[in-house]
Amino acid sequence: MERSIGNKIDLTVEWLRERVEQSGTKGLVVGISGGIDSALVAFLIKKAFPENSMGIIMPCKSNPKDREDALSVVEACGIRHIEVDLTQVHDDLFETVTSTLGESLLKDAGNGLRLSDANLRARLRMSTLYSVANVLNYLVVGTDNAAEVYTGYFTKYGDGGVDILPITHLKKRDVYAWSRYLGVPQGVLDRPPSAGLWEGQTDELEMGTSYDMVDDLLEGKEIPARDREIIEKLHKRSEHKRRMPEGPPVF
Numbered sequence: 001m002e003r004s005i006g007n008k009i010d011l012t013v014e015w016l017r018e019r020v021e022q023s024g025t026k027g028l029v030v031g032i033s034g035g036i037d038s039a040l041v042a043f044l045i046k047k048a049f050p051e052n053s054m055g056i057i058m059p060c061k062s063n064p065k066d067r068e069d070a071l072s073v074v075e076a077c078g079i080r081h082i083e084v085d086l087t088q089v090h091d092d093l094f095e096t097v098t099s100t101l102g103e104s105l106l107k108d109a110g111n112g113l114r115l116s117d118a119n120l121r122a123r124l125r126m127s128t129l130y131s132v133a134n135v136l137n138y139l140v141v142g143t144d145n146a147a148e149v150y151t152g153y154f155t156k157y158g159d160g161g162v163d164i165l166p167i168t169h170l171k172k173r174d175v176y177a178w179s180r181y182l183g184v185p186q187g188v189l190d191r192p193p194s195a196g197l198w199e200g201q202t203d204e205l206e207m208g209t210s211y212d213m214v215d216d217l218l219e220g221k222e223i224p225a226r227d228r229e230i231i232e233k234l235h236k237r238s239e240h241k242r243r244m245p246e247g248p249p250v251f
């Protein structure tokens with residue numbers, strides 16, 4: 001008999017407590033974006049550590065709506081939070097890197113320049129989370145779900161740079177089901193998933209397929225050949241993100 005959502009949530013909360021205890025740390029910190037994955041994780045870590053959990057809202061030239069939604073999550077689950085605006089530090093670093101590389105190296109960058117700008121936002125968020133984790137002796141909690149892990153739809157050492165991943169066993173539809181159960185605000189449930197790394201970006205537009213398709217494939221269901229091809233290509237291309245860096249064999 002399948003466990004109820006409430007039971008699965010209780011087990012995940014227990015697992016979070018165990019991992020913190022085993023690590024000798026005191027609590028958990030997560031970035032809260034206004035999206036559904038981090039909303040669910042915020043609810044879970046607040047349940048696990050009512051006094052020792054923290055959310056960080058980190059705008060970086062972001063749509064003000066993201067911050068409003070993130071604040072609605074903070075209010076709904078009651079987690080302690082801080083805000084760190086990364087716009088200036090991002091602009092300074094990106095400008096320094098690109099101007100130092102110079103025109104001749106930038107001219108053939110194509111989409112690489114946009115990805116570099118976008119992924120730097122995710123990596124600055126990671127650095128901010130670890131800065132706080134070091135000070136408070138907390139673990140950094142990731143928000144990747146099963147569909148994102150399978151497709152590699154995350155920034156290596158950005159939002160992928162974390163200590164524990166409490167929702168990697170959840171398909172995107174499970175994330176919605178758990179979030180509804182816990183009372184994540186309707187406005188957050190209704191938003192199209194987006195990395196928010198550039199204007200108008202949505203996960204499904206960028207991936208070229210839908211989370212329903214990825215979830216179906218993960219459940220072993222038949223999906224159209226076109227979608228299967230896209231998903232398997234994303235999976236193969238991102239293999240390196242699911243491994244630790246390696247050195248050569250012993251010669």
Ligand SMILES: Nc1ncnc2c1ncn2[C@@H]1O[C@H](COP(=O)(O)OP(=O)(O)OC[C@H]2O[C@@H]([n+]3cccc(C(=O)O)c3)[C@H](O)[C@@H]2O)[C@@H](O)[C@H]1O
Pocket residue numbers: 115118119122148152153154155156157158159194195196197203206240
């Ligand atoms: N075979 C290989 N072995 C070892 N390392 C390899 C490699 N191929 C590339 N690399 C390294 O990996 C880098 C490329 O990976 P990475 O820097 O991650 O860059 P990349 O995968 O190109 O971009 C990240 C993707 O994740 C999306 N994203 C990011 C953040 C959040 C979310 C979200 O869901 O909200 C989505 C973002 O929109 C974008 O599509 C290369 O620059 C190279 O350094």
Ligand SMILES: Nc1ncnc2c1ncn2[C@@H]1O[C@H](COP(=O)(O)OP(=O)(O)OP(=O)(O)O)[C@@H](O)[C@H]1O
Pocket residue numbers: 030031032033034035036037038039056057058059060062066125143159192193194195196203
């Ligand atoms: N503006 C932000 N402030 C704080 N954390 C952020 C911000 N943007 C992204 N993050 C962090 O990066 C993670 C990855 O982003 P991702 O878009 O995959 O998840 P999400 O926004 O929570 O959910 P959704 O799939 O609905 O967009 C977020 O869950 C969050 O932890």
Ligand SMILES: [Mg+2]
Pocket residue numbers: 033035036193194195196
């Ligand atoms: Mg998002």
